Amino acid sequence: MQVLLTKRILLSSIAASALVFAAKGVRAADPGDTAAQIYAIYVDAMTQTNAALEGSPPVTLELGADLDTIKEAAVTKLVALGHDVAAMSASDRASVEGKLSSLVSSIHRDPATKDVYTGYQSIWKAYVGEDQEFFEKIKSLNILTQYAFFDLLRKQEPDEADRLGV
Template identity: 35%
Template structure:
């Protein structure tokens, strides 16, 4: 078991480093924990408009910081969700929901990144990489890595989704997503 965990940790770190070297696309994106459901709407509330509000204007560094924060929050959230080692079948839907919420946030941020020139994209990626470089020594990240090893032996479906959080940042880097997960990019309408 210890050998498997060590191997898994090594693989996860190598994947992260490789994605970082590929232009920062290995930027895992933090997620916000799932909401408790839809917000009630009063009868007098304005109906939604056809166009969503424009995203706030951010500098490339601010955008990279935000993407990095989404990635880190998602890893923290999935770690918290699994830290007591719940039954895989019971928690898998929640983990999938968290991943979906996170990737939707990252796609929206990725659209902003896509609109930038190459130099500004590099600035975004540098900010993301800086955020990612800080997590390796965090106690919760060690727990995340241990959980990945734990579920590797218990449930491959959950372990696969859990491991995907490590590279979830690719959803904010469309070129990387299309290269590494072309079917997923197609499913999401990313061209």
């Protein structure tokens, strides 16, 4: 089951990345669309994590690897969008940040995402006293959107920025 989940996540990540690149063409990225895409990736990563951890299975190396796969797939898509954000004017970048902040702030009120947020909070609580490294994997999803903002990523996670070459 876990291997199938991992393969499905990887394939969906590749397909989504291809769609993002194909849809962009040569036109400049729209700040509102970019913020919505970043948010969708964030929500999708949480949704996949909720599914992987449904029923609070015991912590295993395989489960940790599944979470790594979910996060890395999201990171790949966010970094691709981050290049668009980096190429924007300062006012457009601020627009993306503001719109995204508004979306993330409303995740628990929006009927379309409320269950995702509630599920993530339940998982957070279920694993808070467990293996610290595993818990950090869950916790790191909460700030996943930083991968689309290279200045912020470099400030908060310089080793990750170096790893990704941004």
